[in-house]
Amino acid sequence: MVYLTRKAEFAASHYYHNPEFTPEQNRALFGKCNNPNGHGHNYTLEVTVKGSVDPTSGFVVDLKELKEVMNREVLDAMDHRFLNKEVPEFFTQIPTTENLAIAIWQRLVPKLKAAQLHRVRVYETPDLFVDFYGEP
C-alpha cells in the first residue's frame, strides 16, 4: 500500500452562526467568528489517497485525474466564495474547519475511481488543521 498526497490552496470567507441560538449565545460561543459580514482564510487542502502501485504505470493514481477531481469538486465550488452563502452544504451547517473537511471528503469519495480516499486534511491557518478519515 502506498499513500499519495496532493495539496491545493483556496481562499474563502465564512462566519459561524447557529440560527437556533440567540444572538447573545452565538456571540458567546463563536466570538469574533460570529461577525455576519464574514472573514476569510487561505485554506490549504491535502488529499491523501492509498492503493497499490500499478505495475505498468508505476502510479497509485494518475495525479492529473486527482488534480482535476479536486479542482472540479472542491476548488471551483469553494475558491473565492462566501461559504455560508454559496456552498450548499453550508446553507444548513456551520462552515467550521471540521465540517469543511467532512464536506470535501463527501464531495471526493464518489468521484475517485482508481484510488481509495484515506484522509482529507484542511488547514484553516498554519496553526490549525482538521483531519477526516471518513469515520462515522
Added chain:
Amino acid sequence: MKAHLTRRYLFSASHRLHSNEKPADWNRVTYGKCNNPHGHGHNYHLEVTVSGPVDPETGMVCNLVDLDGFVSREILGRFGHQNLNTLPEFASQVPTTENLCIAIYDILWRGFRQAHLEKVRMEETMMNSFAYAGGAELRD
C-alpha cells in the same frame, strides 16, 4: 462524524541534558553539546491533536477557546521561558524532548476534558520532531 483537530503552539525554554546518576564522562559522551552546564534553549513547536464527534450545533470537535485556554494556562504558562531542569517534572528525569512530550501529554490527558486526546507532537528544531500517543501507534 468523527474528526481530528490539531492546533500548533510555540514556546521557548532552556534545558541541559544531564543525568545525575551517571559520571561526568558518560554525560559528556552521551549528550555532547547538550551537556553544557550553562544550558541552551529552543523554540519548541507543540502540536496537540484531539478527536471526537463533530457537534451538530456548533460544527466543532471542541471549542478552540477551551483548548487554547487550557494549553496557555497549563503548558505555555508552565514551560514557556523557563529553565526546564528547574521544574518539578524534570527533578528526576532528563528534560529531553521525548520526556517533555510525555509530560505535556500527561498534563493534557489528566486535565483536558472537552475532547479525546489523540497525540502530542513536538518540534525541538526544524530537523527534530517527536510524537507521543500515550503508547499507542500513530495514525497518519
